[in-house]
Amino acid sequence: MTETLPNPLSKSKTLHVSDLTVRYGGVAALKGVGLTVGPGELVGLIGPNGAGKTTFIDAVCGFTKADGQVRLGDRDLTGSRAYVRARAGLGRTWQSADLYDDLTVRENLTVGAYRPDWRRTVREALRGRARHDDGVAHLLGIQDLLDRPSDGLSAGQRKLVDLARALAGRPDVLLLDEPAAGLDTDESGLLATRLRSVARSGTGVLLVDHDMSLVLGVCDRIVVLDFGSVIATGTPREIQTNDDVIAAYLGRAARSDVDPEEITHD
Numbered sequence: 001m002t003e004t005l006p007n008p009l010s011k012s013k014t015l016h017v018s019d020l021t022v023r024y025g026g027v028a029a030l031k032g033v034g035l036t037v038g039p040g041e042l043v044g045l046i047g048p049n050g051a052g053k054t055t056f057i058d059a060v061c062g063f064t065k066a067d068g069q070v071r072l073g074d075r076d077l078t079g080s081r082a083y084v085r086a087r088a089g090l091g092r093t094w095q096s097a098d099l100y101d102d103l104t105v106r107e108n109l110t111v112g113a114y115r116p117d118w119r120r121t122v123r124e125a126l127r128g129r130a131r132h133d134d135g136v137a138h139l140l141g142i143q144d145l146l147d148r149p150s151d152g153l154s155a156g157q158r159k160l161v162d163l164a165r166a167l168a169g170r171p172d173v174l175l176l177d178e179p180a181a182g183l184d185t186d187e188s189g190l191l192a193t194r195l196r197s198v199a200r201s202g203t204g205v206l207l208v209d210h211d212m213s214l215v216l217g218v219c220d221r222i223v224v225l226d227f228g229s230v231i232a233t234g235t236p237r238e239i240q241t242n243d244d245v246i247a248a249y250l251g252r253a254a255r256s257d258v259d260p261e262e263i264t265h266d
């Protein structure tokens with residue numbers, strides 16, 4: 001299929017995470033986890049509830065204290081505050097996908113385009129000189145929604161706007177926490193198409209989700225976490241047939257859920 005969407009994002013930095021360890025009290029939520037996300041690469045991070053997926057995103061983006069190293073391109077972000085990491089090029093979405101419901105879609109994107117700074121408020125961002133161009137909205141196919149109030153959107157539209165808001169900050173690498181949660185099959189299929197557009201534009205994507213047809217269908221590589229440790233890394237095909245992954249997460253039923261023919265990469 002020919003992709004005619006504009007391609008406003010041009011990025012070239014690789015995220016390198018090594019030996020990331022997070023302890024909550026006496027509990028180790030992450031134990032020495034490492035992975036890389038290159039430009040234009042879609043990397044899946046999967047695992048059972050409580051495996052440490054959200055903790056990983058929090059630790060990489062500076063929202064929770066961690067041992068280990070985080071580097072973006074040649075910049076060492078280990079120990080940096082969250083807003084410094086965001087300005088350096090790490091974008092994220094949250095499991096809750098909260099939009100600013102009293103703002104329009106365009107205003108939500110304008111806030112997202114504003115370079116994060118702990119001194120700024122949402123109101124200042126809107127008043128200031130930050131302007132998002134409509135390229136991100138076109139890339140995600142939501143240009144017709146720009147003037148709509150955010151509180152009237154469907155679940156699928158909200159997820160795309162949430163994604164667009166994170167992309168409006170022009171991250172080099174975007175970490176997505178369960179973007180397909182609550183979406184139906186059609187909405188999840190549309191999200192998959194849009195995520196491929198994002199990756200093709202050069203942005204690296206780390207995708208956390210339980211929707212296996214989404215993750216197995218779009219990711220170049222998948223990392224599997226269980227009890228805070230990496231138990232497998234591989235292509236979707238390798239992961240789908242890995243006995244440790246099946247035992248810990250996918251289960252036998254999921255093996256027949258996903259038709260291998262549906263696993264495509266373009």
Ligand SMILES: Nc1ncnc2c1ncn2[C@@H]1O[C@H](COP(=O)(O)OP(=O)(O)O)[C@@H](O)[C@H]1O
Nearest residue numbers: 024025029047048049050051052053054055056
């Ligand atoms: N703020 C916190 N305080 C204490 N324990 C936490 C906190 N956040 C997460 N945990 C624990 O860390 C582990 C990993 O949680 P989480 O990263 O949310 O898993 P996942 O996103 O894979 O479901 C779980 O055992 C969870 O209970």
Ligand SMILES: [Mg+2]
Nearest residue numbers: 053054055095
């Ligand atoms: Mg989580």
